[in-house]
Amino acid sequence: MATVVMTSLDAKSRAASRGMSDISIRNLFIIPTILFLIVFNIFPLIYSLGYSFTDFRASSNARANFVGLQNYRELLNDTFIWSNFAITAKYVIVSVTGQVIVGFGTAMLLNRDIPLKGLLTTLLLLPMMLSMAVVGLFWKLLYDPSFGIINYALGLGSFEWLSNPDMALYAVAITDIWMWSPFVMLLSLAGLSAVPKHLYEAAAIDRAGPFYTFFRITLPLVAPILMIAIIFRTMEAFKTFDLAYILTSQPTTEVISIRLYKMAFQEWQTGRSCALAYIVLIMVLAITNIYVKYLNKVKER
Amino acid sequence: MRKTMTGLLAGVGLMWACGTSAQAQELTIFWAEWDPANYLQELVNEYEAETGVKVTVETTPWADFQTKAFTEFNAKGSAYDMVVGDSQWIGAASEAGHYVDLTDFFNKHKLKEVMAPATVKYYAEYPSNSGKYWSIPAEGDAVGWSYRKDWFEDPKEKEAFKAKYGYDLAPPKTWAEMRDIAEFFHRPNEKRYGIAIYTDNSYDGLVMGVENAIFSYGGELGDYQNYKVDGIINSEKNVKALEMYRELYGFTPPGWAKTFFVENNQAITENLTAMSMNYFAFFPALVNEASNPNAKVTGFFANPAGPGGDQFAALGGQGISVVSYSDNQEEAMKFLEWFIKDETQKRWAELGGYTASAKVLESPEFQNATPYNKAFYETMFKVKDFWATPEYAELLIQMNQRIYPFVTAGEGTAKEALDALARDWNTTFKKYGRH
Numbered sequence: 001m002a003t004v005v006m007t008s009l010d011a012k013s014r015a016a017s018r019g020m021s022d023i024s025i026r027n028l029f030i031i032p033t034i035l036f037l038i039v040f041n042i043f044p045l046i047y048s049l050g051y052s053f054t055d056f057r058a059s060s061n062a063r064a065n066f067v068g069l070q071n072y073r074e075l076l077n078d079t080f081i082w083s084n085f086a087i088t089a090k091y092v093i094v095s096v097t098g099q100v101i102v103g104f105g106t107a108m109l110l111n112r113d114i115p116l117k118g119l120l121t122t123l124l125l126l127p128m129m130l131s132m133a134v135v136g137l138f139w140k141l142l143y144d145p146s147f148g149i150i151n152y153a154l155g156l157g158s159f160e161w162l163s164n165p166d167m168a169l170y171a172v173a174i175t176d177i178w179m180w181s182p183f184v185m186l187l188s189l190a191g192l193s194a195v196p197k198h199l200y201e202a203a204a205i206d207r208a209g210p211f212y213t214f215f216r217i218t219l220p221l222v223a224p225i226l227m228i229a230i231i232f233r234t235m236e237a238f239k240t241f242d243l244a245y246i247l248t249s250q251p252t253t254e255v256i257s258i259r260l261y262k263m264a265f266q267e268w269q270t271g272r273s274c275a276l277a278y279i280v281l282i283m284v285l286a287i288t289n290i291y292v293k294y295l296n297k298v299k300e301r
Numbered sequence: 302m303r304k305t306m307t308g309l310l311a312g313v314g315l316m317w318a319c320g321t322s323a324q325a326q327e328l329t330i331f332w333a334e335w336d337p338a339n340y341l342q343e344l345v346n347e348y349e350a351e352t353g354v355k356v357t358v359e360t361t362p363w364a365d366f367q368t369k370a371f372t373e374f375n376a377k378g379s380a381y382d383m384v385v386g387d388s389q390w391i392g393a394a395s396e397a398g399h400y401v402d403l404t405d406f407f408n409k410h411k412l413k414e415v416m417a418p419a420t421v422k423y424y425a426e427y428p429s430n431s432g433k434y435w436s437i438p439a440e441g442d443a444v445g446w447s448y449r450k451d452w453f454e455d456p457k458e459k460e461a462f463k464a465k466y467g468y469d470l471a472p473p474k475t476w477a478e479m480r481d482i483a484e485f486f487h488r489p490n491e492k493r494y495g496i497a498i499y500t501d502n503s504y505d506g507l508v509m510g511v512e513n514a515i516f517s518y519g520g521e522l523g524d525y526q527n528y529k530v531d532g533i534i535n536s537e538k539n540v541k542a543l544e545m546y547r548e549l550y551g552f553t554p555p556g557w558a559k560t561f562f563v564e565n566n567q568a569i570t571e572n573l574t575a576m577s578m579n580y581f582a583f584f585p586a587l588v589n590e591a592s593n594p595n596a597k598v599t600g601f602f603a604n605p606a607g608p609g610g611d612q613f614a615a616l617g618g619q620g621i622s623v624v625s626y627s628d629n630q631e632e633a634m635k636f637l638e639w640f641i642k643d644e645t646q647k648r649w650a651e652l653g654g655y656t657a658s659a660k661v662l663e664s665p666e667f668q669n670a671t672p673y674n675k676a677f678y679e680t681m682f683k684v685k686d687f688w689a690t691p692e693y694a695e696l697l698i699q700m701n702q703r704i705y706p707f708v709t710a711g712e713g714t715a716k717e718a719l720d721a722l723a724r725d726w727n728t729t730f731k732k733y734g735r736h
Contacts (some may be wrong), residue, residue: 058371058375059371059374059375059393059397059691060393060396060397060691061397061398062397080702144556145555145556146492146554146555146556158489158555158556160555160556160558162556162558162559163555163556163557163558163559163709164710165706165709165710165712248559249501249502249503249559250502250558250559250705251502251702251705251706262698265368266367266368266504266694266697266698267692267694267695267698268371268393268694269695
């Protein structure tokens with residue numbers, strides 16, 4: 001005890017002798033982090049907000065002229081942009097719904113006593129550990145109408161997955177479902193394993209059927225964690241770029257991120273693309289907000 | 302103290318002087334990653350042997366080329382002393398001050414007379430007919446065609462073709478003949494298809510492909526002098542040309558909606574199609590038996606004529622420009638003086654590069670060097686290019702957005718697609734105050 005007191009006193013006196021209080025030491029650690037955040041996150045955010053009100057083009061040496069809300073007005077009146085948003089929304093709905101159904105379904109199957117459960121779970125997690133570029137190129141080969149294994153396995157002849165404008169978006173969504181269902185599965189497994197066993201025992205005593213048990217016990221208790229998975233996947237699906245870009249780059253798969261990329265780095269419409277980025281940001285925030293409110297309601301039940 | 306300071310300053314000055322002179326012994330040229338860049342590296346190694354100045358050709362994949370180059374320009378970076386930039390960049394890069402004005406150099410060496418006229422017009426001069434030059438034509442290129450000689454020369458095929466179409470099976474002289482041949486060889490059940498054309502809508506693949514039809518059908522993209530597009534891009538000739546391109550798409554292998562130079566060479570190497578569109582710069586791989594098992598039976602022809610007899614092709618290729626942020630501009634100019642010499646241009650062609658030197662192009666030595674050089678020579682004197690205005694990227698994306706759904710999915714009509722494109726381009730030109 002005496003040693004502890006002595007050490008504490010020594011440290012204090014040492015700090016005091018250098019003029020450093022506890023607050024100074026704390027600040028020494030925190031301030032660099034805050035500065036880092038300001039320089040690399042906050043500053044670019046504000047800077048790009050400023051550019052969104054200008055006609056700035058990064059490819060030219062011309063000065064940026066203030067154009068007010070013109071970029072926002074033009075973007076919101078651009079039918080191509082709305083079509084990009086519609087494609088994105090369709091993709092998000094198909095992809096996230098698919099991931100929830102497949103991921104949650106797999107979790108339900110794995111939540112039973114089955115042999116090699118650990119190994120099976122690990123193997124099922126593999127797709128989400130791969131890089132997007134690798135997955136994109138890999139699935140491009142699988143979808144190939146001439147030698148792709150998917151058409152061969154399903155007996156579809158030379159069915160065109162990626163060249164068919166009506167099918168291409170679903171093909172990208174299927175790949176995304178394959179890759180990210182394990183993420184939903186993992187979270188769902190955590191939720192399922194946390195459901196108290198005695199609830200099922202009570203339901204069994206009351207002779208409740210499997211549907212009743214699922215909708216009255218399992219789903220309500222897993223719902224909060226499932227909602228978290230849905231929030232993450234919706235945000236990610238909304239930002240999808242690489243998979244759609246690598247697999248097809250069809251007009252029918254031109255999600256908003258691809259349009260943003262082209263506007264910023266191919267057309268060099270820097271000011272306009274900053275405005276579009278802010279529109280996307282506001283949309284993602286709005287959607288996330290709705291989800292979080294719903295999540296809180298689910299938790300309250 | 303004063304002595305110490307003086308000594309220190311002298312030391313810093315000496316280091317700076319040494320640094321500058323050491324830097325001047327090295328030059329970096331930026332280009333896309335493809336065979337001609339390798340040939341250029343071989344060529345510049347000879348410059349190093351002659352002068353002691355080390356020249357490095359730094360490359361990046363085609364997909365990143367524009368983004369990487371302009372990111373460096375925008376940052377006013379001195380990483381590259383010269384760039385072999387795409388022909389469409391010239392307006393954007395010169396107006397933004399990224400390229401050094403080479404007008405005096407051009408006039409001094411009379412390059413307008415030395416280089417093939419089309420290469421001067423499209424790789425070097427901006428604005429059109431202004432007499433201002435920003436690049437030295439470096440890699441001439443245009444779209445041509447390869448075909449399977451063994452399929453064309455098979456007696457049974459010849460007989461069947463003649464019976465069906467009433468004329469002899471031979472490399473097509475017109476787009477109509479090309480359509481017939483594509484239809485004739487299109488046999489999905491045998492996993493044989495008629496033709497491979499450009500369809501990639503990410504950059505300029507599809508647009509360049511369609512340009513081959515448009516220009517040969519006697520059409521134009523617009524008036525490059527006054528930016529007029531109404532009645533030009535959506536002219537009857539262009540509508541017919543786009544309809545023909547759409548028709549040809551029907552004879553491509555399955556899944557051919559996102560293809561460019563790599564796939565179009567594969568169409569020949571993997572026995573997929575009878576004919577394939579590609580830039581001449583990619584043809585060396587087709588005559589090389591290591592990369593093409595069908596090398597001995599691969600033939601080449603120039604872009605066929607349209608219904609009115611016009612015969613043009615879409616221009617590829619690039620000019621070499623000095624980057625205005627380079628610290629070694631003087632050394633770069635010395636390099637260019639060496640590069641334009643007749644013997645260097647001759648050597649450039651021998652290594653596989655496509656010289657723009659009219660003298661070398663016209664020589665029988667060049668024309669007989671490969672099975673496709675003659676077609677290349679013929680083509681290089683009848684090429685046309687896309688808009689080179691600073692807003693070319695927007696125009697390119699708009700064209701892709703309008704014509705891609707029609708060509709690959711048959712959505713709408715060619716007239717509707719081109720009318721909509723005319724509206725888009727008018728809006729864009731108006732936005733930038735072109736008219």
